[in-house]
Amino acid sequence: MKIQQYNLLFLYQETAALTKRLFIQLKRRPSTFFAGILQPIIWLFLFGALFANAPKDFLPGVDSYGNFLGAGLIVFTAFSGALNSGLPLMFDREFGFLNRLLVAPLASRLSIVLSSFFYITILSFVQSLAIMFISFLLGYGFPNIYGLGVVFATLILLVLFVTSISLCLAFVLPGHIELIALIFVVNLPLLFASTALAPISFMPSWLGWLASFNPLTFAIEPIRIAYSSNFNLDLIALNAPYGDLTCRNCISLLFLLTILSLVIIRPLLNKKLT
Amino acid sequence: MNQIKIQNLSKDYFEVKALKKININITEGSLFGILGPNGAGKTTLLRTLATLISPDEGTIKINDIDVVKEPRKIRELIGYVAQEIALDKILTGRELLDFQADLYHIDQSNKLERIELLINQLDMQNWIDRKCGTYSGGMKRRIDLAAGLLHLPKVLILDEPTVGLDIESRNIIWGLLNDLKKDGMTIILSSHYLDEIDKLADTVVIINDGKIIDQGNPTQLKNKFGGDRIILKVREFSDSHESEKVKKILEKIDGISQIVINASQGYSLNFIADRDKDLITKLKVELAYSKFKIFSLSQSQPSLDDVYLQATGKTLQDAELYMTGKRDLKKESKQSMR
Numbered sequence: 001m002k003i004q005q006y007n008l009l010f011l012y013q014e015t016a017a018l019t020k021r022l023f024i025q026l027k028r029r030p031s032t033f034f035a036g037i038l039q040p041i042i043w044l045f046l047f048g049a050l051f052a053n054a055p056k057d058f059l060p061g062v063d064s065y066g067n068f069l070g071a072g073l074i075v076f077t078a079f080s081g082a083l084n085s086g087l088p089l090m091f092d093r094e095f096g097f098l099n100r101l102l103v104a105p106l107a108s109r110l111s112i113v114l115s116s117f118f119y120i121t122i123l124s125f126v127q128s129l130a131i132m133f134i135s136f137l138l139g140y141g142f143p144n145i146y147g148l149g150v151v152f153a154t155l156i157l158l159v160l161f162v163t164s165i166s167l168c169l170a171f172v173l174p175g176h177i178e179l180i181a182l183i184f185v186v187n188l189p190l191l192f193a194s195t196a197l198a199p200i201s202f203m204p205s206w207l208g209w210l211a212s213f214n215p216l217t218f219a220i221e222p223i224r225i226a227y228s229s230n231f232n233l234d235l236i237a238l239n240a241p242y243g244d245l246t247c248r249n250c251i252s253l254l255f256l257l258t259i260l261s262l263v264i265i266r267p268l269l270n271k272k273l274t
Numbered sequence: 275m276n277q278i279k280i281q282n283l284s285k286d287y288f289e290v291k292a293l294k295k296i297n298i299n300i301t302e303g304s305l306f307g308i309l310g311p312n313g314a315g316k317t318t319l320l321r322t323l324a325t326l327i328s329p330d331e332g333t334i335k336i337n338d339i340d341v342v343k344e345p346r347k348i349r350e351l352i353g354y355v356a357q358e359i360a361l362d363k364i365l366t367g368r369e370l371l372d373f374q375a376d377l378y379h380i381d382q383s384n385k386l387e388r389i390e391l392l393i394n395q396l397d398m399q400n401w402i403d404r405k406c407g408t409y410s411g412g413m414k415r416r417i418d419l420a421a422g423l424l425h426l427p428k429v430l431i432l433d434e435p436t437v438g439l440d441i442e443s444r445n446i447i448w449g450l451l452n453d454l455k456k457d458g459m460t461i462i463l464s465s466h467y468l469d470e471i472d473k474l475a476d477t478v479v480i481i482n483d484g485k486i487i488d489q490g491n492p493t494q495l496k497n498k499f500g501g502d503r504i505i506l507k508v509r510e511f512s513d514s515h516e517s518e519k520v521k522k523i524l525e526k527i528d529g530i531s532q533i534v535i536n537a538s539q540g541y542s543l544n545f546i547a548d549r550d551k552d553l554i555t556k557l558k559v560e561l562a563y564s565k566f567k568i569f570s571l572s573q574s575q576p577s578l579d580d581v582y583l584q585a586t587g588k589t590l591q592d593a594e595l596y597m598t599g600k601r602d603l604k605k606e607s608k609q610s611m612r
Contacts, residue, residue, distance in 0.1 A: 010379045017376030025364045028405075096360035100421070103324050104377035105349035 010107035018115030040073040070135045071224035072196025078124035082162035086170030109273035147226030158219040161258040168265040171272040212240035218254040277302035283332035292318040294484040307475030308464040311593035315484040316464040324354040353427035363407025378425040392420040412443030487585040499576040501546045507569040512541040538592040
């Protein structure tokens with residue numbers, strides 16, 4: 001049997017195969033994909049309507065609540081998708097399919113992590129674009145090309161950060177029931193303890209402190225800024241209790257958190273995948 | 275030439291000693307059978323060979339490559355077909371094979387050729403493009419076997435490949451294994467089916483409770499008894515006291531050896547009798563003299579089950595039933611999860 005010789009090529013081949021498998025699953029079972037788009041849109045309508053008459057001055061830098069909410073929902077969609085990314089791996093563990101991967105001479109078992117990351121990133125991009133497009137139709141604007149770049153860069157960091165944690169949990173927790181329970185516990189509280197639905201100035205002090213350390217906030221605020229016509233990386237994005245953060249500061253913090261999470265989970269993934 | 279050398283292999287799962295200082299040598303190009311009841315340690319042994327678990331003690335070398343130190347090289351050499359068939363039920367059989375080929379880095383042209391060849395060899399043409407979730411047990415096993423063979427491994431490891439299969443699927447798999455052996459592939463096959471091991475294996479190791487009971491060529495193992503296997507009952511349901519008495523009578527008769535009382539089969543007496551036509555008559559006379567009647571007496575050629583019975587006092591089937599009641603499959607499944 002002629003086996004190809006180059007490790008990088010091997011890594012590409014196996015990562016492509018693993019990613020393709022996830023997309024075939026998605027194609028044949030698309031309900032979660034569509035639910036991932038539908039849910040934020042419903043939120044956009046309902047929350048948009050609920051707070052339509054909110055005083056304009058409580059929303060910094062935007063002229064309607066729908067405008068304010070869009071960024072939060074984009075981040076929430078990507079966050080939920082990434083948080084769920086450990087589930088397919090958990091099912092593979094439970095049904096023994098992971099053993100098929102582990103007995104194969106993979107160039108690097110990093111391909112298992114990479115494939116999940118690529119899959120969730122692409123999924124988040126498509127879902128985010130759908131939400132952005134519908135927001136646009138509702139008159140909530142659309143970021144310019146630079147703004148769009150910031151949206152996607154921010155989403156990549158957030159997805160990498162959350163996916164790595166979710167994959168780690170998929171190895172640590174005993175089964176999918178526990179993982180789903182944890183996702184339930186974490187998902188909405190993290191959303192409410194961020195600036196997705198309301199600005200920090202609107203929150204009680206303790207919640208404001210919590211929100212200003214929430215990684216979701218570091219992703220939401222740059223995206224919110226990306227929607228403004230005078231978009232600039234050095235614009236103040238967050239009036240945190242500990243000081244003002246620019247768009248650049250938020251993205252840098254998110255970057256640091258992502259690196260930190262990868263460093264922390266690496267030994268565990270190495271142990272589980274060796 | 276010994277292609278696989280296993281030395282002093284031990285593995286514990288907390289308080290359970292799954293393998294206890296196992297020593298095995300496997301010749302290149304042979305079909306090596308591992309026989310034992312469920313829970314004997316067969317799967318742990320095979321999972322260790324397949325680099326899925328690390329031993330606590332001992333070494334395994336395949337082609338002089340250490341399984342623990344260089345697992346990736348070993349993974350290129352082996353094909354592993356696990357006991358639990360793990361297929362992605364959303365994929366079709368062809369997509370699964372394509373996926374598997376990519377995991378083994380088979381190039382595009384060879385990939386299609388190999389997939390087609392295996393589809394034909396395992397007679398999967400009619401259903402290969404259906405989703406795996408619709409397959410019967412036999413179909414699943416065949417596609418799983420094809421996945422293990424895609425990269426033409428030097429060593430094929432099969433963990434109970436024919437459990438619960440229909441006759442057609444079993445015959446196809448047996449035929450394929452014979453062909454692969456002729457082509458020089460080394461095959462390690464675990465089973466608790468005596469006939470399967472007897473028919474296919476060049477060498478067999480019998481495992482019980484993590485230890486090797488016996489190993490060798492199946493014919494040699496059976497011939498070791500040097501006589502016929504007799505199963506004797508003096509009553510349909512005897513008791514230990516009575517069977518001990520009968521045992522003492524049998525021990526005095528020349529030509530009768532290796533007497534075992536099988537409690538789970540109504541305290542029957544299992545023993546080996548020399549192939550002497552007068553021996554059974556002599557036996558009947560001695561029993562009648564001690565006022566014992568014969569309820570049943572069967573005479574047969576020794577089987578691998580007798581090798582097992584001789585060492586453990588239980589038949590494989592009894593051991594199977596005993597272990598089924600004792601095992602915590604949920605716990606074992608959790609332990610095997612990575």
